[in-house]
Amino acid sequence: MTDITITPIGILHCDLQLRRETPRNYDISSEEGIIELYPRYIQGLDGIRAGDDILVLFWFNQARRDILRVHPRGDTNRPIRGVFATRSPVRPNPIALSQLRVLAIEQNLITVRGLDAMDKTPVLDIKMTM
Amino acid sequence: MTDITITPIGILHCDLQLRRETPRNYDISSEEGIIELYPRYIQGLDGIRAGDDILVLFWFNQARRDILRVHPRGDTNRPIRGVFATRSPVRPNPIALSQLRVLAIEQNLITVRGLDAMDKTPVLDIKMTM
Numbered sequence: 001m002t003d004i005t006i007t008p009i010g011i012l013h014c015d016l017q018l019r020r021e022t023p024r025n026y027d028i029s030s031e032e033g034i035i036e037l038y039p040r041y042i043q044g045l046d047g048i049r050a051g052d053d054i055l056v057l058f059w060f061n062q063a064r065r066d067i068l069r070v071h072p073r074g075d076t077n078r079p080i081r082g083v084f085a086t087r088s089p090v091r092p093n094p095i096a097l098s099q100l101r102v103l104a105i106e107q108n109l110i111t112v113r114g115l116d117a118m119d120k121t122p123v124l125d126i127k128m129t130m
Numbered sequence: 131m132t133d134i135t136i137t138p139i140g141i142l143h144c145d146l147q148l149r150r151e152t153p154r155n156y157d158i159s160s161e162e163g164i165i166e167l168y169p170r171y172i173q174g175l176d177g178i179r180a181g182d183d184i185l186v187l188f189w190f191n192q193a194r195r196d197i198l199r200v201h202p203r204g205d206t207n208r209p210i211r212g213v214f215a216t217r218s219p220v221r222p223n224p225i226a227l228s229q230l231r232v233l234a235i236e237q238n239l240i241t242v243r244g245l246d247a248m249d250k251t252p253v254l255d256i257k258m259t260m
Contacts, residue, residue, distance in 0.1 A: 004189055004252070006134045006223050027260055037214075041222060043198040047215030054214075057187075057225055059134055068173040084167075084184075084256035085177030092171060093136050093254050095187055095225065122134070124223050126214035130157055 008059065008122035009044075010037040010108075016118045019062070023116045024073050025087060026098040031115040035123055037108040044126075045105065052102045054110075057125040058117045063094035096121075099129060138189065138252035139174075140167040140238075146248045149192070153246045154203050155217060156228040161245040165253055167238040174256075175235065182232045184240075187255040188247045193224035226251075229259060 014033025016022045023029035035056065037045060048054065070088045072078045083091040100112040110126075144163025146152045153159035165186065167175060178184065200218045202208045213221040230242040240256075 002138075004136045004138065004191075004254075006136055006225075008132075008134065009222050025260070041198060041214075044212040044214040044221070046199060047211030052215075055227065057223075057227075061134075068171060069176060081177030082174040084171075084174040085182075085258055087257055087260070091174070091255060092139050093187075095136075095255050097185065097187075097227065097257065124134075125221060125225050127217055127227065128215055130155070130217070 006124060008124060009041050010035055010123040012058065012117055012119065012121045012123060014115050014119050016115065019118065022118050026100065026114040026116045029114050029116050032103065032111065032113045033115050035110040035112060037110065039108050042108045045108070048102060048105055048110070050102055050104050053129045054100055054102055055127040055129055056098050056100055056123060058096040058098065059122040059124050060089045060094035060096050060117070061122060063089040063091070065092050065094060095124060136254055138254060139171050140165055140253040142188065142247055142249065142251045142253060144245050144249050146245065149248065152248055156230065156244040156246045159244050159246050162233065162241065162243045163245050165240040165242060167240065169238050172238045175238070178232060178235055178240070180232055180234050183259045184230055184232055185257040185259055186228050186230055186253060188226040188228065189252040189254050190219045190224035190226050190247070191252060193219040193221070195222050195224060225254060
């Protein structure tokens with residue numbers, strides 16, 4: 001159970017400053033923003049084009065890591081359940097997964113739509129969808 | 131660009147011992163195995179049942195982190211491209227994402243099908259599919 005060290009590859013810039021105004025999932029979001037990839041990783045973007053859907057792994061640095069059971073989507077009418085049976089940001093390792101549409105890509109800046117993450121959220125990885 | 135520390139929540143047990151025998155993606159795999167969740171996290175499993183599909187984030191601790199361009203799926207007939215435009219295990223933060231079918235769940239042991247990860251791979255997170 002060795003600890004793992006991860007260095008973010010970039011950071012998100014968008015208008016979402018408050019948790020309560022942030023969409024609860026990417027499938028209900030039309031929020032746009034820009035992923036700034038740190039310049040040392042720019043070669044890794046080769047092949048991503050406007051119109052692609054990408055999977056982005058974010059680090060939810062404001063999420064609690066010490067809670068194991070939640071109400072799904074924060075809805076107290078829904079029975080409490082284990083965080084691994086939900087998409088809650090609350091979890092021991094708060095890695096969030098969003099499927100985003102690439103609107104434009106220029107150098108190390110990727111304009112995306114579908115955001116459910118707040119401004120200044122660290123980015124851990126980008127993958128193609130299956 | 132602060133480093134992030136992640137503690138695995140569990141470990142994978144399966145028959146896949148060699149990279150060359152490991153399916154290249156979960157969508158072409160029928161390999162079965164057991165995810166051992168470390169006991170301190172067991173409450174987080176509440177609500178996961180046999181028959182569910184779950185997303186599992188693995189840490190590919192054997193993958194190279196210093197390569198930014200690859201041939202997709204290791205196929206040298208396909209043009210080289212940036213790792214963020216692929217699903218290659220090679221990437222700066224080798225977090226792998228698999229969609230797995232839960233075959234059984236008993237205490238902290240989840241039997242799953244669809245593996246594209248090797249025996250002893252650390253598990254970082256488990257989420258419901260959308």
